[in-house]
Amino acid sequence: MTNMVNNGGARILIIDDESQIRKMLKVALSAHGYEIKEASFGKDGIDKAALYHPDMVILDLGLPDITGFEVIKQLREWSQVPVIILSVKEQEEDKIKALDAGADDYITKPFGMGELLARIRVALRHAAKSEDEPIISIGELTVDLAHRIVTVEGNEVKLTPTEYEILKKLILHAGRVLTHQQLLLSIWGKKYQGENHYLRVYIGQLRRKIEPDPTQPIYIVTEPGVGYRLMGSE
Amino acid sequence: MTQSKLIKHENITRGKITIFLGYASGVGKTYAMFQKAKEQLVQGVDIVVAWPDTYEVAENANFLEDLPLIPPNRLEYEGEKHKEMDLTELLKRRPKLAIIDDLAHINAPGSCHLHRYQDIEEVLQAGISVYTTLNIQSVESLVDIVAQITGIEVTETVPDYLLENADQIKFIDLPPEELIDRLKKAEIPRSLQEKKALSKLGNINALRELAFRYTAQNVDKKLINYMKEHNIKGPWPVGDKIMACIGPSPFSAQVLRTARRMAAGLKAQLVVAYVETPYKYPAKESEQDQLSYNLRLAEELGAEIVHLAGNSVSDELIALAGRKNVTQIVIGKPLHSRFRDFWRESIVNDVIRGSHGISVHVIPGKPKKIKKAKQVHGSAKSQRDSIWPYVGTNLFIIAITIFNKLLEPAFDLTNIALLYLLPVLFSAVYWGQGPSIMASLVGVLAFDIFFVPPVLSITVADLRYLLSFAIFLLVALITSNMAIRLSNQANLARVREARTGALYALSRKIVAETDIEGVLNTAVNVVSETIGGKAIIYISNKDKLEIGTTTALPSGALLGVNERETADWVFKHGEAAGKGTGTFNKANASYLPLRSDEENLGVLGVQTETPKEYLSQEQRRLLEAFANLIAVAVIRLQLAEEAQKAQYLAKSEKLRTVLFNSISHEIRTPLASIIGAVSSLLEQGDVFSKKDEIALLRTVNESAHRMDRLVRNMFDMARLESGKLKLKLEWCDIQDIIGVALRRMKESTVYHKLRVKVNPNLPLVKADFALLEQVLINLIENAIKYTLSGNEILLEVVRQGNEVKWTVANQGEVIPDKEKEKIFNEFYRSYNPERKTEGTGLGLAICKGIIEAHGGRIWLENGPNQWNVFAFTLPLQDNPPNQILE
Structure with a gap:
């Protein structure tokens, strides 16, 4: 766990119509050193985002005026600010739509605060990170992007080109969820959209090569109905 | 009308x-x-x-x-x-x-x-x-x-x-x-x-x-x-009843009108009788048309129509007259060919002879003159009207003559004469009365000229031959008559059999259908096949008429504005209209109402291949029978639907009560611990040590999660119950499902040893990922609930033929056989007074619902050493995607 107060005072805009949730988030996040702004409507949220230039937006999907999807679409027209979505179980479809439209991550209500803080840190780090890190390590898994070498516990693992591409994409976004759509699009192109079983097969193969126990993966984690996430280093 | x-x-x-x-x-x-x-x-x-x-x-x-x-x-x-x-x-x-x-x-x-x-x-x-x-x-x-x-x-x-x-x-x-x-x-x-x-x-x-x-x-x-x-006494004529006898003759119209006038004059009731016999079945199309016209006219004249079938016209008429207390009979006597005149006359004479006190009026006819008054639409000449049968008969007789000539040396005259019966029989069966009579006459002639000495002369040497001729002619006529009768009977039987067959086929097929749309589609298919044309069914939906069939929608001719207007009229008035009736006669199809007791359910529209100005009795009865059958089937399904709805309502009513009782307990328990813990922290925060504080907060956390699970279960159950559950089927990796489920349960499985045995080479299964995950979680949670901490829980997946079998096994109290089925019922909880276990009794019911929706089975079996084994299967698809070549 990182230092409680030293988060560089990142500014977070919370867009949620329920005051109880806003209040809880404000208390908990302020305690962790974040500076909080609040909005209870979608349009109001977009205005405030333009006014305050937050470093991160936490957006509830069930807003009374416009859909969360709409908020993201409008935000993305002029801003790359990281967005984390708050959703409930029944909003599966909306959630995927929002992620595909450019949201960075999601978390399902009810959630634990630890989980949310982890997502926030990952999203903020990605926004700040420089692209030219040649070697990325997570746990015992190391990917040398320059030489296309993957090692687990120091032993090199032979991956097929497609497996490597998937792993590379996941590790570049470590800690963040990638939707099926996003993965399929970046690896096979437009033609294979909706062919989720391709991913299932490759992810299965990949896990057998890099996971200590493929039935209980620690690196590549499935987000049911949404996509995959390479667990962050924490 | x-x-x-x-x-x-x-x-x-x-x-x-x-x-x-x-x-x-x-x-x-x-x-x-x-x-x-x-x-x-x-x-x-x-x-x-x-x-x-x-x-x-x-x-x-x-x-x-x-x-x-x-x-x-x-x-x-x-x-x-x-x-x-x-x-x-x-x-x-x-x-x-x-x-x-x-x-x-x-x-x-x-x-x-x-x-x-x-x-x-x-x-x-x-x-x-x-x-x-x-x-x-x-x-x-x-x-x-x-x-x-x-x-x-x-x-x-x-x-x-x-x-x-x-x-x-x-x-x-x-x-x-x-x-x-x-x-x-x-x-x-x-x-x-x-x-x-x-x-x-x-x-x-x-x-x-x-x-x-x-x-x-x-x-x-x-x-x-x-x-x-006003009960004023007067000299009343006794209730007269007049019976008019009609047939497929244009002259019958005249008989009808006369009878009507008499009936009006005598203030008598009018009964119109038509007798169908094997000999006098209206075979020609023109005759059938005329008959339907006559029956319509009778209807228009306000008569009661009696349709009879029997062997003898006169017997049937007399019997009917007796039954109906008829006082006067009106019957026609047209001037036809001599033979038919003789024929007709015999009916008239028979009726008179059998009338016993009933006055009989015989109307002499002038058919030619009246006939054109209301011309029935012309119809194609039937085969029997053409000249070819006569030519054919003659050719046949010539052939027989040549054949006989060849055989003459070997045969005697009796055999030769007998052979001449062949053309008579043949033409009687295939061409009808005219050709067969001609065949007998020409046959006798040929026999006389070519075989009876003196040969090639019409005179006969031996006068006894004249007797032979007479007998031959008689035999020929009688056999031809019999043959015609048989063939007509066969025709009649065929028509009736076709009708019964069609009705039977429709009723059988309709019964097999379970929804209204299916019934209507089947009905449209059967009706159009039987009629040899097109059919359409409109069905009422909140008092508006809609086309009820989605498949087999006929093209163009039945979908015009005119047609729709006709159908609407039929629906509104509950009477037939369209082609072949007096209303909207210019429509392409005939429309009949689908009626149940009081309301109109819809409209059946039928366009025959060769539409006539008037529908024949036969067609009309058949269509009416069709319409009745369809109406009955629709009503049956509507009632069944209502009953089902009622049943569902009752069930959900029960569900709600049970849910309410169960939920109120289930929700209050965690709420009580949350409120208790939080209020003590808020009110007396300073008396607790750091350790107590954490213990209290942990209680809050656990209780909140329990409520979350409860809400999730209720939500799933509601979806399953309402039938709104839609499977989002996709190819799933079994290992992946297990991985996700175990990760979600990380915290609750720490007190037990959870072992997983999965063959890594299992194929992908087509399933709803999230729902299967839910099944696994529920089963494992259930196992945890009934297993003492520290004991083992075993999750295993194996392939069995074309199924995948999943088992979640735990060591614990063995559940008695009689409870094994019930355990998957909603709100059922294994009753054990000593050990109170929490739960709504929804978890296993949800599992059952989900697995059955996937086409699998779920059950509880006994494992070795007092193990309870919850098992379920999922069917495997034929060709799961596997390795993809790069």
């Missing part, structure tokens, strides 16, 4: 009809009608002229004065323009009284009804009274007499019952001399034929007398009715 239609109807009081009756055009009916109308107008009656016979005259010459006029409906049909009364506008306008000239008018093609009197019927039913005019020559039962007197063949006729049921008849008279005067001035437009007929004073007098007599009869009848109604 039957009389019953007049009597029934709704809560609106029927309008009153006043008929201005005259004996010829020009006597001043229209004038009298308008005078009367103007009187009514002055008295403030809401009155409208819906149809003055001469629009131009009426509009220009201030003829109407203040009478409001509804403009005519201009319609175009097949390029021709027509003007007709605007019925729709009139019904919309709803005056108290409508003036509609010319009751006997036949509407232009494309109108709603064939006859104006049908329009007027609708107007009356709408509660609007009507003034109308009529010439005596247009009364249906008088048509023959009028034709005899004047030579006019009237085509525009009205059924007698209209006059008999009219509320008021005003007889408009004019001395014949004045009429002739008027005619000379040519005030009245009329046809040439009529002009000629009316130029003779004798004709005019005869028509006038006819009109007088008819009116007097009517008045007489009204008087008697009045006396009867």
Whole structure:
């Protein structure tokens, strides 16, 4: 766990119509050193985002005026600010739509605060990170992007080109969820959209090569109905 | 149109009809009608002229004065323009009284009804009274007499019952001399034929007398009715009943009209009998058409129709007369060929002989003259009418003769004579009576000329041969007759069998259908196959008519605006219309209502391959039977649907109560611990040590998670119960599902040893990932609940043939056999008073619902050493995607 107060005072805009949730988030996040702004409507949220230039937006999907999807679409027209979505179980479809439209991550209500803080840190780090890190390590898994070498516990693992591409994409976004759509699009192109079983097969193969126990993966984690996430280093 | 239609109807009081009756055009009916109308107008009656016979005259010459006029409906049909009364506008306008000239008018093609009197019927039913005019020559039962007197063949006729049921008849008279005067001035437009007929004073007098007599009869009848109604005693004629016997002959119409007139004169009931026999089955299409026309006419004349089937016409007629207490029989005796005359006469004679006190009236016919009056649509000449059968018969006889000549040396004359029976039998079976009679005659002739000495001469040496000829002829005639009868019987049986077969097929197929759409589609298919045409079914949806069939939708011809209008009319009125009926006759198809007890469920539309002007009795009965079957099936399904809904409601009602009881307990428990812990922290925060504080907060956390699980379960159960659960099927990796489920349960599995045994080479399964994950979580949670901490829980997945079997096994109290089924029922909890376990009893029910939705099975089995094994299977697909080549 990182230092409680030293988060560089990142500014977070919370867009949620329920005051109880806003209040809880404000208390908990302020305690962790974040500076909080609040909005209870979608349009109001977009205005405030333009006014305050937050470093991160936490957006509830069930807003009374416009859909969360709409908020993201409008935000993305002029801003790359990281967005984390708050959703409930029944909003599966909306959630995927929002992620595909450019949201960075999601978390399902009810959630634990630890989980949310982890997502926030990952999203903020990605926004700040420089692209030219040649070697990325997570746990015992190391990917040398320059030489296309993957090692687990120091032993090199032979991956097929497609497996490597998937792993590379996941590790570049470590800690963040990638939707099926996003993965399929970046690896096979437009033609294979909706062919989720391709991913299932490759992810299965990949896990057998890099996971200590493929039935209980620690690196590549499935987000049911949404996509995959390479667990962050924490 | 039957009389019953007049009597029934709704809560609106029927309008009153006043008929201005005259004996010829020009006597001043229209004038009298308008005078009367103007009187009514002055008295403030809401009155409208819906149809003055001469629009131009009426509009220009201030003829109407203040009478409001509804403009005519201009319609175009097949390029021709027509003007007709605007019925729709009139019904919309709803005056108290409508003036509609010319009751006997036949509407232009494309109108709603064939006859104006049908329009007027609708107007009356709408509660609007009507003034109308009529010439005596247009009364249906008088048509023959009028034709005899004047030579006019009237085509525009009205059924007698209209006059008999009219509320008021005003007889408009004019001395014949004045009429002739008027005619000379040519005030009245009329046809040439009529002009000629009316130029003779004798004709005019005869028509006038006819009109007088008819009116007097009517008045007489009204008087008697009045006396009867008011219990005034009088000399009543005994209840007479007249029976008219008809067949597929054009002459039957004349018999019908005569019988009708007699019935009216005697105030007797009229029964019309038609006997179908194997010999006299109407085989030709033209005959069938004529028969349906005759039966329709009988219906129009308001007769009771009895359709009989039997071996002997006369026997059936006499038996019916006895049953119905008929007092007089009217039967026709047409002038046909000698043979048929002999034939007919025998029926007439038989009826007379068997009549026993019933008077029999024999009507001599003049078929040619009457026939053309209302021509039935021409039909294709049937095979039997053509010359070829005769040619064929002769060829056959020539062939037999040559054959016999070859055999003559070996055979004697008896054998040769017998061989001549062959063409007789053959032509009787295949070509009918004419050719077979000819075959017997020509056969005898050929036998005489070519074989009986002296050969090649018609004379015979031995006179005994004449006896042989006679016997041969007799044998030939009798056998041919038998053969024809047999073949007709076979035909008849075939037609009946086809009908029964079709009905049986429909009812059998319909019963197999479980939804209304299926029933309608099947019905449309069967009906169109049977009829050999197209069919369509409309079904009512909240009192609006919709096309009920989605597949097998017929193209073009049945979907026009006209067709739709007809169907709507049928739906509204609950009576057949369209092709082959008197209403919307120009539609492409015939429409029948699908009726149940009180309401109309919809409309069946049928277009036959070769549409006729009139549907035959046979077709009509078949269609009606079809419509009834369909209606019954639809009603059955509607009732079943309602019952199901009720059952579902009852079930969900029960569910709600149980849920309520269970939930209130389940929710309160965690809520109590949350509120308890949080309030103590808030109120007495400082008395707790750091360790206590954490313990309290952990309770809050656990309780909150428990509530989360509860809500999730309830949500899933509600989805399963309402049938709204839609599987999002995709290819799933079994290991992946297990991985996700175990990660979600990380915290609850720490106290137990959880072992997972999965073959890594299992194929992908087609399933709903999230729901299967839920099943696994529920099963593992269940296992945890009933397993002491520290003990083992085993999750295993193996392939078994074309299934994947999943098992979650735990060591614990073995569940008794009788509970093994019940355990998957909702709200069931293994009852154990000593050990209280939390839970709603929903988890396993949800598992069952989900697995069954996937086409799998779930059950509980006993493992070794007191293990409870929860097992479920998922079917494997034929070709799961596997390795993909790069």
